[in-house]
Every structure is written in structure tokens, then in C-alpha cells.
Amino acid sequence: MSLTTTVRAALSIVAMTWWLVAGLSACVQNAPPELLQAVEALDRQLVEVQGAEFAPEEYARFVDRWVAVKGRLLAEEDVIHWPWEADPLVTDLHELQEDGRRAAATAAQRKEAKRLEAQARLSVMEQRLRVFDGLIDQMGSRVVLGQRPIETKVLVSQARSLLEQGLYARSLRAVQEASRLLEVQSALLNAELGRYADASKVEMWRRMAQRTVEWSRAHGAAAIVVSKADRLLTLYRNGRRAVSYPVRLGFNGVLEKRYQGDGATPEGQYWVIKKRDRGQTQFYRALLLDYPNSEDRRRFQLARTAGAIPAESFIGGQIEIHGKEDMFLSQTLGCVMLDNREIDAVFEATAVGTPVTIVGAMNVTNAVALALAGIERVGEDQDAEGADVQDVVEASAVEGS
Amino acid sequence: MRHVFTFAVAPILLLVVGCAKAPTDKLAAAEQAVTEARTAGAADYMAEDFAKIEGMLANAKTEIAQQNDKVAVLRDYEKAEQFLVAAQTESARVMGEVGKKKEEMKAAAIQAHRDAQAAVKTAQQLVAKAPVGKDRAALEAIKADVRGLNASLTEVAAALEAGDYKAAQSKAKAIQDKSHSVSAEIQSALAKTGAAKGQKSALAKKK
Numbered sequence A: 001m002s003l004t005t006t007v008r009a010a011l012s013i014v015a016m017t018w019w020l021v022a023g024l025s026a027c028v029q030n031a032p033p034e035l036l037q038a039v040e041a042l043d044r045q046l047v048e049v050q051g052a053e054f055a056p057e058e059y060a061r062f063v064d065r066w067v068a069v070k071g072r073l074l075a076e077e078d079v080i081h082w083p084w085e086a087d088p089l090v091t092d093l094h095e096l097q098e099d100g101r102r103a104a105a106t107a108a109q110r111k112e113a114k115r116l117e118a119q120a121r122l123s124v125m126e127q128r129l130r131v132f133d134g135l136i137d138q139m140g141s142r143v144v145l146g147q148r149p150i151e152t153k154v155l156v157s158q159a160r161s162l163l164e165q166g167l168y169a170r171s172l173r174a175v176q177e178a179s180r181l182l183e184v185q186s187a188l189l190n191a192e193l194g195r196y197a198d199a200s201k202v203e204m205w206r207r208m209a210q211r212t213v214e215w216s217r218a219h220g221a222a223a224i225v226v227s228k229a230d231r232l233l234t235l236y237r238n239g240r241r242a243v244s245y246p247v248r249l250g251f252n253g254v255l256e257k258r259y260q261g262d263g264a265t266p267e268g269q270y271w272v273i274k275k276r277d278r279g280q281t282q283f284y285r286a287l288l289l290d291y292p293n294s295e296d297r298r299r300f301q302l303a304r305t306a307g308a309i310p311a312e313s314f315i316g317g318q319i320e321i322h323g324k325e326d327m328f329l330s331q332t333l334g335c336v337m338l339d340n341r342e343i344d345a346v347f348e349a350t351a352v353g354t355p356v357t358i359v360g361a362m363n364v365t366n367a368v369a370l371a372l373a374g375i376e377r378v379g380e381d382q383d384a385e386g387a388d389v390q391d392v393v394e395a396s397a398v399e400g401s
Numbered sequence B: 001m002r003h004v005f006t007f008a009v010a011p012i013l014l015l016v017v018g019c020a021k022a023p024t025d026k027l028a029a030a031e032q033a034v035t036e037a038r039t040a041g042a043a044d045y046m047a048e049d050f051a052k053i054e055g056m057l058a059n060a061k062t063e064i065a066q067q068n069d070k071v072a073v074l075r076d077y078e079k080a081e082q083f084l085v086a087a088q089t090e091s092a093r094v095m096g097e098v099g100k101k102k103e104e105m106k107a108a109a110i111q112a113h114r115d116a117q118a119a120v121k122t123a124q125q126l127v128a129k130a131p132v133g134k135d136r137a138a139l140e141a142i143k144a145d146v147r148g149l150n151a152s153l154t155e156v157a158a159a160l161e162a163g164d165y166k167a168a169q170s171k172a173k174a175i176q177d178k179s180h181s182v183s184a185e186i187q188s189a190l191a192k193t194g195a196a197k198g199q200k201s202a203l204a205k206k207k
Helices: A003-027 A033-046 A057-077 A089-137 A150-166 A168-197 A197-219 A294-305 A339-350 A368-399 B001-020 B024-039 B047-068 B078-129 B136-159 B165-206
Strands: A222-227 A232-237 A240-246 A267-277 A286-289 A318-321 A353-357
Touching: A033 A057, A033 A089, A033 A286, A057 A089, A057 B047, A057 B078, A089 A150, A089 A267, A089 A368, A089 B165, A150 B136, A150 B165, A168 A197, A168 A368, A168 B165, A197 A222, A197 A232, A197 A353, A232 A339, A240 A339, A286 A339, A318 A339, A353 B165, B024 B047, B024 B078, B047 B078, B078 B136, B078 B165, B136 B165
Parallel strands: A222 A353
Antiparallel strands: A222 A232, A232 A240, A267 A286, A267 A353, A286 A318
């Protein structure tokens, strides 16, 4: 073989080798690092937007494909392909990136909708609670509810805290529990005070009051009627209304009196059995009533037998219509309290043997009945506001889509 | 002889060599890793990451079941193995992080509980000083509130005991806030009583 031929053969071998190496290099798989980082960033973003919770199907598809792609990267698949062909791994990564973006967008949108729902329901609950509190104060029946009002407020406060931490499902559960407690309180109030809205009961009270007024006319003497719901004492002379004064009752005044210390002002027909003048009472001047009468004793025994009141409780006594020991005194332990100038007028007009009838209310549109109706509306409004909340959530879903 | 080899022995060899085995060992290892992550609190403190791991394990099981349904020679467990490896890797990562997150949350919840206890105690002490006989209804209501707040502390303790630190912290914070409100209400009443006493003394002096 000549030198020329040898050189040509060697050059051919070198060229072929070079082409072979170049060709193989062009085919070697190399997933672009920036594309990999972009997909990894999407993976982290999906965790942050709680993809598994808010876009479970989309997230599962993304994870499924991401794991498969990572497996192929580790196994170094698709190592060889022709340079003019599309790289299947890069194609898959691009598709995965799009999938991830869509999943993240869906999760973010649904998460925002959940936040709006939790926010709206909490706002509704807070408003309900404000209205409810106002109505309770109006009735003067806060003590009836015991610890329930503060438990409800703690739950609502907790719901607000959970919302601020982004724990929307937990916030909604706390609101739901608070709503349940509010319904329990409403039921309790209706059980204790529903008689103020009971037409037959109110009619019975009116007849009691009417009998007292008739006694006043028949005897040409004074008589007193006290309406607890209106917090009003009316003095009758000769069967005619002479004057009315605002009164303060027991700290649980609107309730039916059951036992000593319950703070309720009794209801019934009583008589003044003693007049205590200045110096004879700590409350300026006082009219002692014959509570407990036979009807009170009968009710007390029944309640104790039924276990409705503590076994160790007493029926109590010393219920008076009296003045004020202290100008700042807001309630009594069960008595009927007037300003001192007003007790002067009542004291002078009455005598031992004057009838005193204390009733719950004189008409069905009394303050307690109206407050109870308001409480019921608070519960009904919740359903209407629930629909409004749903509208807000759906509107946000439309905006995001 | 060559034909016998080709048509009898070769297929048998192919079957023996070509049948893939289900990755039972890897599945057991992945399940163990996920269980350990759950026990460590991953479901509560790294909920999203844990959901992803559970998804991977579920996908692996589904893939294994699908492959098991196929003719033996056609089975390919590679994808299932990828899921199992990923589940195990992620579980190990989560295990490394969840302990710290849990301890941070626990410390915050315990501190919140202490703060709430202190706030309730302050409210209780103020109730003891509250002016008796002025607004008895308000006083009785405040007493009921403080009793309620004190009772709610036991719910915080129960949540701490159960390891639900998020619930414990949020509840404790709510109790603390309400205790402060009650204390402020009592202090306002005490201030009014002090002012009223001063006014009363002034009036008495005038008489």
C-alpha cells in the first residue's frame, strides 16, 4: 500500500470516528437544569398552596408524572435519539410544567374561595353574636345562660385566630360549633322565658291584674300592679290608675322565682303585711309582702321533689317594695326597687293589707317577648346569610376561572 | 436437536428469565417509612408533604395491582418501584423536618397556655375585688364568664395532651383575649365605684 493510500485511509477513519462521536454527543440526554428547577419550584409551590387539599386530582396527576420523570432521569433513559427528533424527556418536562402551573392555579383559586367562605361565615357569626348579646341585655337574662355566652365568644375568637393562620377548615368548624352553642342558648331562653310570648299566660296575668284593680274599686282603696317585662309599678286608687313608676327587679328578675338566692322577682298575688319606715330598713322605706304564699310553697315543694331545684335550697322570703340604699344600686336580690321619692308616694298611699300583684307582662308585645322574637330572627337570618355567603364564594370562583 | 432447543427449551428459558417479580420488600419498606412519618406527626405538621407521600404509596399499590393482573411475562414493576423509592425518600425528608416543626409548635402552644392561665388568674383576682351589690346582674355574669374561661383552660390542656398544638394555641389565645376583656370590664367598674365613692363623700360633706 502506498503512503497516499495509507494517509487517506487514516484520515477516513479519523473523520468517521469524529462523526460517530459528534453524532453520539448530539444524541446524549441532558435535561435542561433550568427546566428541572422550574418543575421543582412548582412542586414546592403546590405544597405551599395546599395542592393536595384544594386540587387533589390535579395534584395527584402532577405527582404521578413527576415521579415517573424523576425515575427516568435517574435511570438515564432516552440517552440516544437523533438530533433532529424532539427530546421526549424535555417535552414531558414542559408538559409537566404546564400541568403544575394549572394545578397550582386551581389550588390557589379554590383556597382563596375557601378563605372567602370562612371569612364570610365568621363575619356573619360575629354579627349574630353582637345582636344576640344586645337582646340578652335587653331582657336582663344574661345570668340564665351561665357560662355559655363566654364559651361561644371564645369559639368565635378562636375561629378568627384559625382564619388568620390560614386554617380555613378548622375556622369553619369553630364557627359551626359556636352556632350550635348559640342555638342551645336560644332554646334555653325560650324554655325559661317563652311564657312572656304565650298569649294564654299573658291573658292569665292580665286577669290577675284586673282582679286587683277591681278590688281597689270595690274597696275604695289603693292597690299595686307590677309588670316585670315593662319594669313598671302602677298605683291604683279606687280602681283608677293613679301613677306609674319605673322599677328595678332582682338580678335575674324576669325569671320565675324558684328558691332563695336565684335573683328572680316572684310573680303572684300578695298583700302588704308590714310597712317599714325610715330607720326601720336599710332601703330607706319598704313595704314587706307576704311572699311566700301558699301557691309559692306548693310550687317550691313540687320543684324540689322533681329535682328542678337544689335539694338544699330554701324558699326564701323578705320580698319588699322598697327604696334605694345606694343611688348606684342597679338590681336587687329579688325585691321591687323604686327611687326614694317614688317610694315616698307609694308608701304614703298604701297600708297594711294593700294588694300587690306582680305579673310577667300585661300584653304579648312586651319587651321580653319582642327580644325572644329577635333572637329567633337571628337564627332565621343565619340561613339567609348562608345563601349570601354561597353567592360570595361562587362569584369569586367565576372571577378566578 | 436444534429445533427441540428452539421450540421447547428457549421459551421455558424466556419465561424464567423474563418474569418480573412484584417489589414486595420495597413496598413493605415504603409502608414502614410512611407509618413512621405519620407517627412522628407529619399528617398534622407537614400535611401537604404527607399527603403527597400517601399519594405516592397509593399509586405504587395501584400500579402493582395493575401489573399483577397481567400475564406474568408482560409484567413490569419499574413504575411501581419508582413510586416506592420516591415515597421512601420523601418520608425520610419529612421525618427530618417534622420533629423540629412539632417542637416549635409545641413550645408556642405551651407558652400560650401559660399566658392564658395567667390572664384567667388575673380576672379571678379582680372578680374577688369587684364591687358587690351595685350591678349584681353584671357581677353574676362576669363571675360566670370567669368560670367559663377557667373551664375552657381544661380544653387547652386536653389539646396539648393530644398533641393538637394548633388547636391548643388558638384556643389559649382566645381565652387570654377574653380574660383581658373581662379584666378591663371589672377595672372599669372598680374605677366608677371609686369615683362614685368620692362623689358620695363630697355630697355627704355638703349635707
